Every structure is written in C-alpha cells, then in structure tokens.
Amino acid sequence: MEEKNSFVREVAEKKYEYGFTTDVQTEIIEKGLSEDVVRLISQKKGEPDWLLEFRLKAFHYWESQEQPEWGHLQMPDIDYQAISYYADPTKKAADDGKSKEIDPELMKTFDKLGIPLEERLALSGTAVDAVMDSVSVKTTFREKLKEKGIIFCSISEAVKEHPELVRQYLGSVVPYRDNYFAALNSAVFSDGSFVYIPKGVRCPMELSTYFRINARGTGQFERTLIVCDDDAYVSYLEGCTAPMRDENQLHAAIVEIVVMENAEVKYSTVQNWYPGDKDGKGGVLNLVTKRGHLRGANSRLSWTQVETGSAITWKYPSCILSGDGSQAEFYSVAVTNNYQQADTGTKMIHIGKNTKSTIISKGISAGKSQNSYRGLVKVSAKADGARNYSSCDSLLLGSECGAHTFPYMDVHNDTAVVEHEATTSKISEEQLMYCNQRGIPTEEAVSLIVNGYAKEVINKLPMEFAVEAQKLLGVSLEGTVG
Amino acid sequence: MLEIKNLHASINGKEILKGINLVINDGEVHAVMGTNGAGKSTLSNVIVGNPAYEVTEGEIIFNGKNLLEMKPEERAQEGIFLSFQQPVEIPGVSMTNFMRAALNAKRKHQGLEPLPAGDFLKLMREKRKIVELDSKLANRSVNEGFSGGEKKRNEIFQMAMLEPTFSILDETDSGLDVDALRIVAEGFNKLRTPQTSAMVITHYQRLLDYLKPDIVHVLIDGRIIKTGGPELAMEIEEKGFEQFIVTR
Numbered sequence: 001m002e003e004k005n006s007f008v009r010e011v012a013e014k015k016y017e018y019g020f021t022t023d024v025q026t027e028i029i030e031k032g033l034s035e036d037v038v039r040l041i042s043q044k045k046g047e048p049d050w051l052l053e054f055r056l057k058a059f060h061y062w063e064s065q066e067q068p069e070w071g072h073l074q075m076p077d078i079d080y081q082a083i084s085y086y087a088d089p090t091k092k093a094a095d096d097g098k099s100k101e102i103d104p105e106l107m108k109t110f111d112k113l114g115i116p117l118e119e120r121l122a123l124s125g126t127a128v129d130a131v132m133d134s135v136s137v138k139t140t141f142r143e144k145l146k147e148k149g150i151i152f153c154s155i156s157e158a159v160k161e162h163p164e165l166v167r168q169y170l171g172s173v174v175p176y177r178d179n180y181f182a183a184l185n186s187a188v189f190s191d192g193s194f195v196y197i198p199k200g201v202r203c204p205m206e207l208s209t210y211f212r213i214n215a216r217g218t219g220q221f222e223r224t225l226i227v228c229d230d231d232a233y234v235s236y237l238e239g240c241t242a243p244m245r246d247e248n249q250l251h252a253a254i255v256e257i258v259v260m261e262n263a264e265v266k267y268s269t270v271q272n273w274y275p276g277d278k279d280g281k282g283g284v285l286n287l288v289t290k291r292g293h294l295r296g297a298n299s300r301l302s303w304t305q306v307e308t309g310s311a312i313t314w315k316y317p318s319c320i321l322s323g324d325g326s327q328a329e330f331y332s333v334a335v336t337n338n339y340q341q342a343d344t345g346t347k348m349i350h351i352g353k354n355t356k357s358t359i360i361s362k363g364i365s366a367g368k369s370q371n372s373y374r375g376l377v378k379v380s381a382k383a384d385g386a387r388n389y390s391s392c393d394s395l396l397l398g399s400e401c402g403a404h405t406f407p408y409m410d411v412h413n414d415t416a417v418v419e420h421e422a423t424t425s426k427i428s429e430e431q432l433m434y435c436n437q438r439g440i441p442t443e444e445a446v447s448l449i450v451n452g453y454a455k456e457v458i459n460k461l462p463m464e465f466a467v468e469a470q471k472l473l474g475v476s477l478e479g480t481v482g
Numbered sequence: 483m484l485e486i487k488n489l490h491a492s493i494n495g496k497e498i499l500k501g502i503n504l505v506i507n508d509g510e511v512h513a514v515m516g517t518n519g520a521g522k523s524t525l526s527n528v529i530v531g532n533p534a535y536e537v538t539e540g541e542i543i544f545n546g547k548n549l550l551e552m553k554p555e556e557r558a559q560e561g562i563f564l565s566f567q568q569p570v571e572i573p574g575v576s577m578t579n580f581m582r583a584a585l586n587a588k589r590k591h592q593g594l595e596p597l598p599a600g601d602f603l604k605l606m607r608e609k610r611k612i613v614e615l616d617s618k619l620a621n622r623s624v625n626e627g628f629s630g631g632e633k634k635r636n637e638i639f640q641m642a643m644l645e646p647t648f649s650i651l652d653e654t655d656s657g658l659d660v661d662a663l664r665i666v667a668e669g670f671n672k673l674r675t676p677q678t679s680a681m682v683i684t685h686y687q688r689l690l691d692y693l694k695p696d697i698v699h700v701l702i703d704g705r706i707i708k709t710g711g712p713e714l715a716m717e718i719e720e721k722g723f724e725q726f727i728v729t730r
Contacts, residue, residue, distance in 0.1 A: 429534070430570040434624075436554035437530050437564050438584035438640065439591070448583055452574025452623065 018272065022109040022132075027088040028218060032081045035059060038187050041086050045156050045190075050167060058176035058186030065180050071314055071343040072372040072404055076248055078285070083250055085188045087218040089132050110210065127152055129193040129209045131222060139193075141205065151196040152207055155223055158194035165196055169227055173256035173293045173320075181252040181287045181314075185221045189254065192222035197232040197263075206462055208237035211253075213273075213284065219250035226256070228263040230296060235266040237465055248311060249274075253288045261296030261323065266304070268461050269317075270469050273309035275476075278367075280339025283311025290317035294326035294352075302329035303346065304460045306469040308476040311340060316374065318347035321355035321383075328357045331457040333469075335450075335476050336369030336401070345375035345406075350386035350416070359390040362454050365401035366477055372404040379416040386416040394424040395453050397446070397477065447474030483507050484529075484648050484679065489540035491528045497538070498524040500704035506648070509676040513690055513715060514683045516701035517723050522683045523567060525701070526650045529681075530564045531557050544648065558584075559591035563646030565637040567653045572624035577636070580624045581606065581643050588644060609642040613669040631662035638669040645673075649680045655689040667692030687719035700726055 029040060038059045042052040067078070090103065110130050127141035129152065145152050151162060158166050176186035193209040213220050228234055238255075251273065259265050267290075276283025286309070292301040303317040319328035330346040348357035357377070365371040371394065379386045394403035405422050427449050435445035450473050451458065458466050458473075489502040498521045506512050516522050527535050529542060531554035542549040549557055572580065585605075586596040597605070606620055613635040625633050634654050641649055651670065655663055667689060674680075682693055690698075690712070698714040699706045700723070707726055708714065 428570070431572050433532055433554065434566065434570045434572070435580075435583075437558050437566075438580070438644065439555050439558035439587040440580075440583050441553075441555045441587065444583060444587070448575055448579065449572060452572065452576075452579070455574050 018274070022089070022105055027086075028084045029086045031084045031217065033059075033083070033085060033188065037085055041188055041190070044086065044088075045159070047159060048163060051159060051170075054171065054176070055187050055189075058183050059188075061177055062180065062183035062187055065183060067180050072370065072374075072406070073312055073314065073341050073343050075285070075312060078248075078250060080184075082217070084218045085221070086190060109212065127205050127207050129154060129207075130212070131191050131193075131209060132212045145203070145205070148201050148204065149198040150201060150203055151194065153194055155189075155192045155194045155225060158225075162194070162196070165227065166194065166225065169225055169256065169258055170223075171256075173258060173291050174254050174289050178289060182254055182289045185223060185252050185254045185289070189221045189223035192224040192253070192255075193226075194224070195226040195228075195234060195236065197228045197234045199229045199260075200231045201229075202232065203234040206235050206237055208239065210239045211251075213249055213251065217247075219252065221251075222253045224253070224255040226265060226267070227258045228260060228265045230261045230263060232260070233264045235462060236268070237462060238267070238269045239272070239465075239468075247282060248276075249284050251284050251286050251288070251310075253290075255288070255290040255317075257290075257292035257301060259292060259294045259296065259299040259301050259323075259326075262298050263296060264300040265292065266302050267292070267317070268465055269303075269305040269307070270461075270465055270472065271305065271307045271309050271313070272472060274311075275309050275340050276311040276338065278338045280311070280368075283340070284309065286310035286313045286315065288315040290315060291320065291347075292318070292328070293320045294323050294328060294355075296326070297323040297352070298325040298327075299323045300327045300329075302331065302460070304329075304331040304457060305333070305344075306454075306458065306461070306472065307332070307334040307342060307344060308472050310342075313340075313342040313344050315344050316346055318349070319357065320349045320351065321357065321386075322351045323355075324352040325354050326352055327355070329460075330357075330359045330361070330375075331460045332361045333364065333454040333457045333473070334362070334371055334373075335364045335473060336366065336371040337476055338367040338369060340367075340369045342370070343372045343374055345373045347376040348378070348388055350377075350379040350383040350388070353383060354385040355383055356387045357389075359388070359392070360456055361390075361392045362457055363392070363394045363403050364397065364450055364453070364473075364477070365394065365403050366397040368400045370402045370404070372406060374406040374408075376408040376410065377418055377420075378410040379413050379418065381412040383413050384415050386413060386418075388416075388418045390418075390420045392420070392422045393453070394422075395450070396424065396426045397450075443474075446477055450474070450477055483543075483545060484681075485543040486529075487541050487543070489525075489528065489542065490538045491524055491535050492538055493524065493535050498535075498704055499528065501540070502701075502704075502706060504699070504706065506679045506681060508647075508679055510697065511674070511680045511682060511693060511695045513693075513695035513698045514681060514701050514706075515685065515698060515715065515718055515723075520701045521704045522701055523652055524704075526564055526652045526681070526683060529557075529650060530554055530562060555587065556591075558644075558646075559588045561645075561647035563641050563644060563649045565634070565641060565649065565651045565654050567656065569625045569628075569633045569637055571626045571628075573626050575624050577620045577622060577624055578603075578606065581640065584640070585643060605643065609639060612642045612672055613638045614665055615639050630657035631659065631666075634658055634662065634666050635669070638666055638673075642669070642673055647678050649673075649678070651680065651682045651684075651689075653683055653685070655684055655686060663689065664692065687715050690715050702726055 273284035
C-alpha cells in the first residue's frame with residue numbers, strides 16, 4: 001500500500017510538465033482595473049482612437065454587470081483589483097534598442113514547450129504565433145504566407161497594419177455585451193492572433209497560436225480573430241500551458257471566427273493550462289468565449305477541443321449558422337481529475353435553411369472532479385430543413401467524481417430534425433483485469449481505454465496534435481484507478 | 483512447470499478452493515472437470531491474479547517463481563495466459579492497439595525493444611490464420627460486436643500472439659457450435675510445444691476429443707478428488723459426476 005501511495009504521489013508531482021517559470025524581465029503594470037488602466041493598455045499598444053473607444057465602452061458595460069453564476073461550478077471569488085492586466089516579457093530587449101531580437105530566454109521557453117520559434121526547426125507545415133502573458137513574442141512563416149495573401153500576425157500588429165479589417169470584424173461575432181467575461185476581455189485584451197485568408201486561397205500550412213502564462217499575479221486576456229473569405233480554407237490550432245502556482249490565474253479569452261461563402265475553418269484546441277494541485281489549490285480559471293459565424297452559404301466550421309487542464313473551464317465554442325446549407329461541428333473531450341471543474345459544451349444556432357450541426361462530446365471524470373456538458377441547439381423559425389445530431393457521453397473513473405449533462409433545445413421550425421443521445425459508463429474491473437491478464441499494466445490500460453473512448457474526437461485533430469492529445473489523456477489520468 | 487500446493491481461496495469471504503494440489507509439467511495438457519460451482523473458474527482466476535479472489539493459504543510456483551507475489555500483468559508477462567470464459571468488450575480500443583500494447587508490455591519485461599509496426603502487423607496477419615479470424619475482426623474494437631464463437635477464436639488468436647508457456651482454457655467450448663469448436667481446438671493444438679503446458683477447464687468430453695489431455699482431474703467442492711488419464715474423462719461422459727459425489 002505504501003509503495004502504491006508513493007507511486008501515486010510521484011505521478012501527481014511530475015505529471016504537469018509545463019509548470020516551470022521563465023526568468024525574464026517583464027514589464028507589469030500596477031494591479032487593478034479602472035478606466036485609467038484601460039487607457040494605459042491602449043496607450044502602451046499605441047492604438048487608434050476607435051479601439052480605445054471600443055475598450056472603454058466594454059469597460060463601462062463590464063462595470064455595470066455581475067459575474068454570472070449559472071454554471072455548475074464552484075467558482076472562487078475573483079478579486080479583479082488584485083490582478084495586473086498587462087505583462088510584457090519582451091520589453092527589456094526593446095528598451096535596450098534591440099527590438100528586432102527576441103530575448104534568448106523566451107526562445108528557450110518555447111523550445112522547452114516543444115514550440116521552436118526558429119523556422120528551420122519548426123514542426124513541418126505549421127506556422128506559430130507565440131504569445132507569452134500579454135504580448136506576442138514571434139510569429140513564424142509570415143513572409144511565406146504573405147506570398148499567398150494570407151495575413152497571420154498578432155492582433156496588435158493587425159490593428160496597426162490592417163486596421164480596416166480588424167475594425168470591420170472585431171466584436172462582430174462576440175459583441176462586448178455578450179457576457180461578463182467577454183466585456184472584461186473587450187476592455188483589457190492584450191494579444192492574440194489575427195488571421196485573414198483571402199478569397200479562394202487554401203492555406204498551405206497549419207496556423208497555430210501557443211499561449212503561455214508566465215508572470216505571477218497577472219491574467220491573460222487574449223483575443224483571436226479569424227476571417228476566412230469566400231472559397232478559402234484554414235486549419236488553426238491552439239495550445240496553452242502555464243506555470244504551477246498556488247494562486248488561481250485568470251484567463252478570459254475571446255475567439256471570433258467569420259466564415260464566408262463556401263469557406264471552411266477547422267479550429268482545434270489542446271488546452272493544458274495548469275489544473276491546480278491534487279488538493280485543488282491553484283490552477284488557471286479558464287473563462288472563454290469562442291464563437292464562429294457561418295455567414296456565407298455552404299460555409300463550414302468545426303471546433304475540436306481536448307481539454308485536460310485548468311482548475312475551472314467555462315467555455316462553449318459556438319456556431320451561428322446563418323448561411324444556407326452551412327455545416328458546423330463540435331467535437332470535444334473534456335477531462336477532469338482531482339478537484340478540477342469543467343462546464344463546457346457548445347451552442348448551435350440554426351438560422352439559414354438546410355443547415356446542419358453535429359455535436360460529439362466526451363466527458364471523462366476522475367478524482368473528486370465535476371464535469372458538465374452544457375449545450376444549446378436552437379432552430380429559428382426560418383431554418384427550414386435544419387438538422388442537428390448530438391451525442392454526449394460521460395466516462396467515470398472512480399466513485400467520487402461527477403458527470404452532468406445539460407442539453408437545451410429550442411426549436412421553432414417543424415421541419416427541423418434534432419436528435420440527442422447520451423450515455424454514462426465506467427471502466428469496469430473486468431476490463432482492467434482483461435488488460436492486466438494480457439500483460440498491460442493498469443495505468444496503461446486506463447490510458448488505452450480512455451483514448452479508445454475519445455478516439456472519435458482525437459481523430460479529428462491534425463496528426464501532431466492528435467499524438468500530443470493522446471499522451472496528455474494518459475498523463476492527466478495517471479493514478480486514478482486501482 | 484506450474485506447481486500448486488494446498489491452495490485455499492475465497493471470494494467475498496466464502497471459501498471456494500479448499501486445498502488444491504496440482505503439478506503441471508512442461509509439455510502436458512491437464513483437463514479439470516467438475517460440476518458447476520466446484521471452483522474451476524476460481525482456480526483459473528486465482529492463477530492469473532484476479533484481485534476479486536483472496537488466497538488464504540497455500541502457494542503457486544511457476545518456473546521456480548512465487549506467482550502469488552506478482553501482479554496480474556507480471557504473471558501475464560511471465561508467460562501465463564487465460565482464455566476467458568466470457569471475454570469482456572472494450573469499446574473504442576482496436577484489437578490492433580490492444581495487442582500491440584500487450585505484446586510490447588511483454589517484450590519490455592523481457593528487455594526487448596517494442597516490435598516495429600511493420601513486423602507487428604505481419605505477425606498479426608500470420609497468427610490470425612491459426613483461428614481463421616478475418617482481417618475485419620482484427621480492426622474492430624476488442625470483442626465488441628463479436629459473436630460467441632468469434633470471441634473464443636479471438637482468445638486463441640491472442641494466445642498465438644503472446645506465445646505463453648502456460649495457458650488456461652476456461653470453458654472455451656461453452657457456446658461454441660461444432661465448427662467453431664473444431665477451429666478453436668485445432669488452433670490450440672497448433673500452438674502446443676514440448677515447452678508449453680495448459681490447463682483445460684470444461685464440463686464436456688467434446689473439447690477433450692480434440693485436445694487429448696495427458697491427465698484429467700475431477701474437481702468437486704473445492705478439492706481435486708480424483709486424477710487419472712484420458713479414460714477418466716470418458717467415464718465422466720458416460721456416468722456423470724454423481725459417482726464421485728456419492729463416494730464421498
């Protein structure tokens with residue numbers, strides 16, 4: 001028994017590989033949030049007046065609102081005045097007059113995370129925008145993409161270089177009034193990625209953003225905007241990690257996607273924010289609004305997410321299917337262990353005719369965690385021939401965790417077909433014994449079974465990501481059975 | 483060589499095995515026959531280390547090693563294989579991934595590198611033929627949607643892949659039609675070598691006609707009450723188990 005405990009402890013201690021901090025001189029503004037802070041952020045980024053206006057409107061709206069409490073979550077009190085809203089780890093190099101050069105410490109950090117920022121070392125066929133704290137450190141392969149007319153840069157640069165595009169689309173899918181955290185993000189958003197794929201262009205490489213929280217006592221408020229014009233295609237990947245800290249860190253992001261006629265966007269996330277320790281101390285509060293607008297006829301959007309991190313996950317990547325014949329998909333694996341809590345799912349809003357959506361959600365709960373699926377399928381009166389298929393499965397490991405499903409349906413058209421299926425299962429002793437008898441140790445058996453259970457979603461991820469996600473599922477659940 | 487000495491075991495506090503003594507030498511096939519509830523399946527579960535069963539007394543020595551001190555997966559890696567009476571379904575896990583994990587766990591135990599993917603798939607194709615398992619089954623999830631006969635063939639296929647030195651066939655004949663029984667039994671016979679041994683648990687002579695055991699044991703109420711040659715199985719087929727129960 002003792003031996004087993006020490007093994008479990010060892011696993012618990014080593015399992016979050018990304019918990020290190022980078023010792024880099026970071027410019028952090030004073031803690032607290034006020035109109036002055038919003039102005040200061042805008043000023044630091046050298047923004048035009050219209051963007052400052054946008055931020056201030058969002059800030060005042062946020063001030064007038066209360067934090068929502070409808071999630072199946074026990075949210076710790078967030079002291080919004082105890083957080084710094086801007087941390088810039090690239091500042092020192094800039095002050096030394098070496099603005100073109102990136103601090104080697106930052107390069108090393110991303111190397112260590114498996115995200116080399118030198119193009120010659122990059123994963124084949126992937127361009128990366130690397131964001132640490134509030135600032136984009138580097139975006140690779142920009143020149144190569146530019147040849148095709150593709151814009152891939154940080155949103156701060158996009159504001160300067162392509163203001164007309166940013167102004168047209170920013171807040172067009174997720175208005176600042178959308179929800180409390182969207183308002184907060186709109187007021188203080190720092191960096192994130194901007195992608196524009198011009199008409200008829202198929203993006204030749206995977207685009208990806210890697211988000212890293214490093215500085216203590218800060219929040220990360222990134223903002224990503226993807227516009228995929230008529231007949232264009234892009235596959236976009238998002239990854240995230242953070243150091244192990246005793247306090248909670250706030251991450252409130254917005255992702256907006258616009259998909260025009262016949263265009264297709266695939267958005268994949270492997271979220272591995274620090275989940276807190278085995279007693280539920282620390283961890284990232286991941287409060288995110290992600291939404292895509294399928295504006296054009298026959299446009300397509302798929303969200304694929306593998307969520308293993310964060311103390312609390314509150315996110316519902318959604319699709320507004322306006323274009324006739326548009327198709328949306330949501331594939332999700334959410335893993336919770338120890339004291340993690342997840343309230344995640346999607347919204348599919350059918351507006352156009354003959355629109356089709358698919359929801360495949362796989363929840364895996366272990367330890368003392370709580371894992372909820374929350375999804376809305378809405379069919380408006382005009383959406384003739386709309387179809388939705390939803391399948392929500394829960395897998396329980398152990399008897400102290402919880403799995404919950406909250407499906408909402410709101411159908412206003414008689415021709416719509418909406419289907420919902422849900423299952424709950426456990427890994428049985430018989431299954432584990434069967435694996436053991438074939439020589440497969442229990443930890444590996446759990447990983448094998450969980451990966452089998454999640455396969456339908458993992459198969460939707462691009463290759464390298466799928467391999468990462470598989471490993472992550474195994475690691476996240478080590479020590480949970482037996 | 484497997485040696486069982488004075489083995490007592492219970493489940494949920496109820497004693498099922500009440501002092502089993504058994505020696506199975508390399509190259510031998512032993513049949514264990516007995517009534518329902520006599521403890522046949524308990525015996526096989528205890529040998530493979532199913533944690534639901536508690537060993538209260540006795541020992542099991544396998545090739546000089548104390549089996550009872552090993553975890554179930556270590557016993558398997560040491561060369562013990564159980565063809566389950568009711569193979570469990572594992573949805574989503576393909577037979578290919580499952581077998582690769584199993585084979586590589588054994589190779590790791592032996593200090594060998596994982597088998598390269600190409601060699602592994604070739605091995606799968608070769609071994610599949612032994613029990614006439616088609617390629618589609620090998621690509622499906624472990625036992626999911628397999629018929630009763632397919633499940634049993636799949637067990638022997640796994641045995642062929644893992645090349646155990648001691649195998650237990652736990653009522654492998656139950657639920658099999660004549661053709662499937664022949665395929666399973668012939669598959670098993672192809673895997674026999676002078677270095678391997680087996681214990682075959684069954685109610686019926688039918689399977690033993692194919693497998694031709696060297697020694698037959700009668701297990702009643704947790705004890706082996708009679709041991710003999712193949713003729714003992716014929717006698718049971720003719721007269722049933724009642725004669726043994728009466729003599730006690």
